[in-house]
Amino acid sequence: MSWITEYVRPKIRGLLRRDVPDNLWTTCDSCSQMVLTKELRKAQNVCPHCGHHMRVLVNDRLAWTFDNGEFTRIELPLAPVDPLGFRDQKKYTDRLKDARAKSHLDESLVVAHGTIGGHNAVVGVMAFEFMAGTMGAAFGERFVAAARLAILQKSPLVVFTASGGARMQEGVLSLMQMPRTTVAVQMLRDAGLPYIVVLTNPTTGGVTASFAMLGDVQIGEPNALIGFAGPRVIQDTVREKLPEGFQRSEYLVEHGMLDMVVARKDMPATLSRLIGLLTHAPADVKAPPPKPVAAPAAAAE
Template sequence: MLLFKTKSKKKEQGKLNIPEGLWIKCPSCSEIIYKKELERNLEVCPKCDYHFRLKADRRIEVIFDEGSFQKLFEDIIALDLLNFSDTKKYKDRLKEDNEKTGLSDAVVSGEGKIYGIRVASSIFDFNFMGGSMGRVAGEKIAKTFEYAISNKLPVIVFSSSGGARMQEGIYSLMQMAKTVSLVSEFNKTGIPYISVLTDPTTGGVSASFATLGDIIIAEPRALIGFAGPRVIEKTIHQSLPEGFQRSEYLLEHGMIDMIAERKDLKDILKNLLILIRQ
């Protein structure tokens, strides 16, 4: 009497051994995309145009001239000044995300060239603690503007953040005032600041430097706002308009200047920089 059904050797031999990580499912349309094809398409779904979130180094690769980006302020690291702990110690979270991403914090800053035009830039990486802005991120952004003032360079900031970093408490919230102050100082030079909002740009980042650009560009369907839609609905006890807080809604209501497809963004930035220099 058979108690267990076994697989035939023929079936086992015919089974395909497909390596993991070759295919990615689009969170928007559920299309299964070959990873190499997605990379060639700059991490944009070829079926529905969903823009996947980019890591900071990939953003640099896509936007800046090859080999031109020089990272700055890499010696600034986060400290657990409050000895904060929730389900994990803050210092353990920092260590985990450092090992996962290879970054010291959520922002990479430096100088690079776009079609030969020098710019100072800060790029958020959502993979590091949700792109949250703590003391290090705020300091790097502030120093980017200081560097741009000293070197008479335009500034481009690519935001992707869940907002202020709660593990740093008031120190995190202070970064809003710090970054706004440096944007104000930079404005006195008359040199342009271009803010690029990617998915998501929320919380203290959207409420400070991210929405103070001379020109504000957003990627398609990016979530942009202070509190999230669910929080707002529960607070006001009303349904929100369709597409609320998405790039298209903000453009329609005059809160941003343009929406740019990722494949077009480098050329758009080049043209803006040329026009502004004239």
């Protein structure tokens, strides 16, 4: 090797090298295009190339939903940890510790209250970043607490779903949260309060088979996967090719399972309008003062 290869070339590379952060760019899950992470966040995690709605972290979802990004999170109850002493490749307690460390959350449901378009509202957001948003006993406790808070405040309950279904590590206890959350929805109905569900990608399993399909209004984000079993499982079972867009939001609207598909940027305005219609209450926004009326001219003598 010459001195150019051994000495000059490494020096030039060192001068040209720049430290580039690992999270500077994000790849779209749908079209595989590279998007600047900063620009993607400004677009509320919607790909500017294909319009694909990517997953959203809990705090971002709350900030983009409430007026001016202002909300108050409430403390929620926790259920007994690992009631079955479950273990697969690792202990369930270890899985919970890992999930809490990575997501900085203690469970798969976060509840907050504030205003949406001037209307008071309680909002529950499922955290897919916490064990794929799975539903266990602690989730059921929190959902009931959210319903009770809405009843206490006489406010509507809005729930954003994102889940892989019931949590297998809790066995039949996780399945019991299906009737439990259904009872909580009935509590809201008995109190005459609206219950609005926003289904995001993905919403599957026992979540879809319970509270996620009981809303007074069912909203889907664009192209969200919504169903009980996955399309591949269904196709292998029925042994038929599934229709184009099967189990996607737009397909479900056409077949009457959802009421509407709403883009993320339009979600707060849509929720505000729906809450106003369902509660028959105008938004708590000060109306402009009435214009002065000119006095009639004096009659000519």
